[in-house]
Amino acid sequence: MGELLVRGGRVVTGQGILEADVLVRDGLVAALGHGIVADGAEVLDATGMLVLPGAVDEHVHSREPGMTGKEDFSTMTRAAAAGGVTTVADMPNTVPPVDSAGRVADKGRDVASRAYVDYALFAALTDSNVAALEEIVGSGAIGFKAYMGPTTGGIGPPSDWSVLSALRFSRATGVPVFFHAENGPLIDGFSRELRDAGRSDPAAHSEARPPVSEEVEVARIARLAAAVGGGVRAHIAHVSTAGTLRILEENREFLSAEVCPHHLLFTVEDYAARGLTIKVNPPVRTAEHRDALWRGVRSGLISTLGSDHAPHAPEDKKGDVWGAASGIPGVQTILPFALDSALRGLMRVEDVPRLLSENPARILGIYPRKGALVPGADADLAVVDPRGRWVVREEDLFYKHPEVSPYIGMEFRGRIVYTVLRGEVIYRDGEIGGRPGGRWVTRGGAL
Amino acid sequence: MGELLVRGGRVVTGQGILEADVLVRDGLVAALGHGIVADGAEVLDATGMLVLPGAVDEHVHSREPGMTGKEDFSTMTRAAAAGGVTTVADMPNTVPPVDSAGRVADKGRDVASRAYVDYALFAALTDSNVAALEEIVGSGAIGFKAYMGPTTGGIGPPSDWSVLSALRFSRATGVPVFFHAENGPLIDGFSRELRDAGRSDPAAHSEARPPVSEEVEVARIARLAAAVGGGVRAHIAHVSTAGTLRILEENREFLSAEVCPHHLLFTVEDYAARGLTIKVNPPVRTAEHRDALWRGVRSGLISTLGSDHAPHAPEDKKGDVWGAASGIPGVQTILPFALDSALRGLMRVEDVPRLLSENPARILGIYPRKGALVPGADADLAVVDPRGRWVVREEDLFYKHPEVSPYIGMEFRGRIVYTVLRGEVIYRDGEIGGRPGGRWVTRGGAL
């Protein structure tokens, strides 16, 4: 493999923006700077472009194994590549769930041949496997996902003792525990009330999962994490309420949090135009909550962006509000969304790599191998034209079922021109190049 | 029934102390003041004495029905009378549990013939009866008790939805919900760890139920109560940790709290001298927690004192730390404890009726019929000699099994001289007078 020189661009990191060439050698960043001598290197002209570390989407659902009618590793990672995402972390609520060392190892090997970007794998946390966390990490799991409420695949919520045990393990090893924080009994109760009252409009979905159904779980996790002590890596996925942010604020030492693009974009007002395409868990909420989430993004209280890419077949999204599947595909639009938000002034450009590369990689324990644009790191890059525009069309999306995306028709400022994975250009102006070359990223691989 | 004039004493209420005679007519307080003309009235000389409203012990376990080997209504209420307690609220974790309208009605009628003081009855809150709360209150229940962890009688913890539903009912009606806030799975987990480590000393009991096992439940209740909104009557029984007080502080609008004498008196240091007599749930803790509880009492953050009178037979308290029963009898010592604390300066004398009469009666919804010493109220009085002393002897205690009391040998400042129930002197200088005359107090009876 020869050298690659990305020349003339503006390198964006969480620390700022600087004009610098990037020299890649052997799949790693060899040097950053001006006037770098690299005879014989392939040159990528990045004049006028932003050069970012490739995005690390810490929260995707490839639907493998078992639900490949909705999506598969190939379609998901092709979409990732097209979206400037060079590493994905795949969730374990599949059929069967990924909840043992064996299933982690099997999945890791199995999907390799279909991976267009690098990937890491989560294992589910259950009452049954809590004694085997070390073994599961040993077989390659990047972290654990705890479903506090009901989820796809029928994984039951771990008991408070299992959560506490997993958090102790996290504190001792640095392995993160991600939480889907919604309360099953409350959601069941509110849903029953609304159905009994004859409600079947889309907004009933949001009312059936009101803020308390999230916050009661976040409050519980906060207490357990605080009991375990500082240094624990308890990460709340897809936060969606102002009350959750207040709990985060009082427990900064013990909790971190992810927010999803759809909670920053959509509110209950959008059901009118977009219908059940935006049915998702936790649900979209009022503008007041959305504004609180933006404040959390800007203040640093929220540390990561994750897509919660949750694809479905069109038939799954059919039916009334109670029957349609929850979930929005988003791995291809997360970086465009983030860039667009920065270019509109909702956050700073430096926040894009901070939220979407550096912090996810840190939380997953793979920084600076991933998530950083520094000498020695994997040469994963997204090269973006900030003057470009992208009006999302169905045919642009590489998902198995692009038509269910609520982003179709939206315009994003900025345009992804190249995606580079360990020195190889895997996406170039609308085209995915070549064969799947993604690798499995495990904790052992951190620098 | 003739008139009774309590003459020459100092009346103590939550608002202050005043010199006043108390005239009783038809079982009610007729007048308070100086120079009240009452020809023909029986006179009780209270010169030099404090005259308090009779104590309302909001939290006792008579063990009826089903566990009368430990205690019964007769022994419990005789002890109450001797301790200046004129109303008790009895808990429902019995065999069978009091968890239906029928069982409330049955118990209310059944115990009447054995009651030496007035009594109110709690019903258990369960997933099965949450739809019947109105009916249960209609049959006479004063409120509900939710056992968030395991308890005597095998009542399972209500789901979050049931708790929320009960709190909505509370907000609409003013009926209180009391919470035993301990988390079963955490206690099981910690216990297993300690047993596996070979621990069998008394202090292992406290370590098996660390602060987080209480606080995680209090935090959850706080969120649910806040979701229901201001005006809800969520009352945390027997608070025992500094962390719980911080949660109370941030949720004053939604939560109130009870503390027990044993958590204000004993710490883990006392296991050495008192052994498993002080095994109780939640457990006694370190001096740091006890001191925080005292601050909560003085600042008003804690609004009631309750005995959590939980008697056992001596054989129940035998065995090692894991086998011995949890619970301390205390209905006879709660007012002496409170007076002693006031006379030692740990709180003000006015705090005694505030914590032990007025606030419990308010929370139970029976104020000012009970808990107040004002014209029109039931003439329930405790007349106390502040210069007296009581060194607790086994033979002074009216319990079925006085020997398990950890208070034996302790000295209290102050001495209860008379207890008056609706105008009748039911206790006089060590003697219970006459036959059981206690009546069932229900919400309908509030002024």
Next chain:
Amino acid sequence: MGELLVRGGRVVTGQGILEADVLVRDGLVAALGHGIVADGAEVLDATGMLVLPGAVDEHVHSREPGMTGKEDFSTMTRAAAAGGVTTVADMPNTVPPVDSAGRVADKGRDVASRAYVDYALFAALTDSNVAALEEIVGSGAIGFKAYMGPTTGGIGPPSDWSVLSALRFSRATGVPVFFHAENGPLIDGFSRELRDAGRSDPAAHSEARPPVSEEVEVARIARLAAAVGGGVRAHIAHVSTAGTLRILEENREFLSAEVCPHHLLFTVEDYAARGLTIKVNPPVRTAEHRDALWRGVRSGLISTLGSDHAPHAPEDKKGDVWGAASGIPGVQTILPFALDSALRGLMRVEDVPRLLSENPARILGIYPRKGALVPGADADLAVVDPRGRWVVREEDLFYKHPEVSPYIGMEFRGRIVYTVLRGEVIYRDGEIGGRPGGRWVTRGGAL
């Protein structure tokens, strides 16, 4: 002096409402109750009426000495009597200021002959008299007033050291320090900006004294009080902002607070209709602040109501927004306002005596002699017809300059029928009875 029996009314205290007759003997409450035998007593029929302890207005400006063109002790106390106020505490920012033991003693003696109700006197706290606080209290001062910003009479703000010293004295003795919390330099700066910008509309007054000009002083006082420690009596007069309430919430142990009727009633919207009659310091604010004040009243965070009766002659209130005097007369309308608010459901009826009698008397150190309706207390009563209405007319107001009242034309529910001072009916249905009989109340007189 014979006996007086107030018969058939409903006695309202902070603890509740009860049907009871009140027997008065020798100017004191002798008894409360039913069927009190009192042959030969004068009888006041209170059937259908509310009987409240007389109001204690902790914050009035009689303008004596030195500014009797605005008001004097006679007009002020006659208005008080007509308004159900039986004790007033008069502020020291007069000409000359009441800032020494001699001036307290002189004023106490001097005004006696013109006092229709009982009165207490504040002394100003200054850098010059901070070493003489004990002597000043010895001469009869009920407490100290610290003007943190500029005030009538040219009393300079005390230094932080003087405030700390006064708070230490307060903690040791229980003598309260009241604070007018506004910051002079900020007000000067904002005013200059607004004048330079050509503003002369009434709302400019509120903008010239924005929330920060109050809150920066409250925050400072909170720190100093916390450094002195629990038990200090630092009382913030006329709180007016939501931010102040947040500081109070975090410093409950160290601070208490008063609110004025005008801040609960008026907002900047009212300048349009009422003009500079509602010019007052601190100024009226937006509805958001007013609503926060009401929440503070209902939650108990605010413990007293005070009128800040600050009368002016009509010519003083003339001129543009920068020249007109600040201050609203209010001693006669404070109890009607409170009753009206309770009868409209903005607070409970029991809150009226709590906020306007009990708590002010406690803070001034004269409870339960004043502020309580219990045997042994001064027989100060306000008898009110809750079915009555009062549309305020200029000729109803006993002030020297009733025409400047912004309350003219407003309708209050409830009507004061009798005011009783130490057993004497001093106001009866619109008429002030007899000669001035008010007495000087000092700390020595507390029960």
Next chain:
Amino acid sequence: MGELLVRGGRVVTGQGILEADVLVRDGLVAALGHGIVADGAEVLDATGMLVLPGAVDEHVHSREPGMTGKEDFSTMTRAAAAGGVTTVADMPNTVPPVDSAGRVADKGRDVASRAYVDYALFAALTDSNVAALEEIVGSGAIGFKAYMGPTTGGIGPPSDWSVLSALRFSRATGVPVFFHAENGPLIDGFSRELRDAGRSDPAAHSEARPPVSEEVEVARIARLAAAVGGGVRAHIAHVSTAGTLRILEENREFLSAEVCPHHLLFTVEDYAARGLTIKVNPPVRTAEHRDALWRGVRSGLISTLGSDHAPHAPEDKKGDVWGAASGIPGVQTILPFALDSALRGLMRVEDVPRLLSENPARILGIYPRKGALVPGADADLAVVDPRGRWVVREEDLFYKHPEVSPYIGMEFRGRIVYTVLRGEVIYRDGEIGGRPGGRWVTRGGAL
């Protein structure tokens, strides 16, 4: 000027540690990476060394103009160079104070010939110059220093209005305002009390400036900054109390903070061994406060380290506790202290450039020209041997009066081997090289 290649070291930034060579060209960092081709470049062998961005000491007192008996720009900047500090920000409390555009310009030109490292200049904020802030910044000031209490040079504290005005200016322009937060009247009062009580031991200095004397000012600044709104750059210098940290926590959006090495190292216990060498304002405090400061450093609540280098002549430090001068020289030991702390595990190695280079440069508005080790930045480096040790000797210190340093005799882990200023090696193994080449850094110079 030729090229310089710093080869084989480990580059430390706030984001992590990476093995990389640093190529310098024209005084700027040209490239970072591996295998950089640079024929003809001078090579600095950094094998086994840490390569850090040069330290930016945001808080020094050169004592120029007017007090050169204590220190001067030459001695101060030579010490800086020897200590790995490549930029200093000099404070304005001199004789005369630097409080006008003219004096900034004069000082900036005057000291140039004596500066061995780059320098920035603060101007004092006073009531007199608050209208001229823009002009003062235009003449080269990097920011403003507000002395809330008395200081060297007799600069009076700015009024609340002046502070608010300066903070508005800060918000609009990004120019920082640094605060010396101590309250004069409180310190005077406490001092008088202690002197009157006959105290003259060193610890009396700490008692004369108790936590409240700092916190009351921090609380005031917090309120004013919050009133101005988010984005303001209010920076509290030398924080020293646990209470200050709580205020910072509640006002993260509005305040940032600096801590000094001496507050992290010394406590009142150290007066016994070190006497008045550690007399400093604010004073050293108890271990409880010091531990809270360390927690603030680790959690990120405190964002910068500054030396508050405040040199004196030995005769100034003589006399009793009331007469001796306050201040500790520290510009040469601040980076060694930080490295030592990291190598002992009190913080992470990455925290050193974060606290001592990146964040100070950001706050001063000169990042990433200064404080960053990225292509395009000034090539200011400190090259450190982490295996070395430095036992501080008087003869090692380049101050005018090294003998007053309390650090003499202390051992620091790590040893500074080279200091590089804009590509020139200005310090090499104990020797300052060549002539003063420091340049004046103003805001205009930011990238």
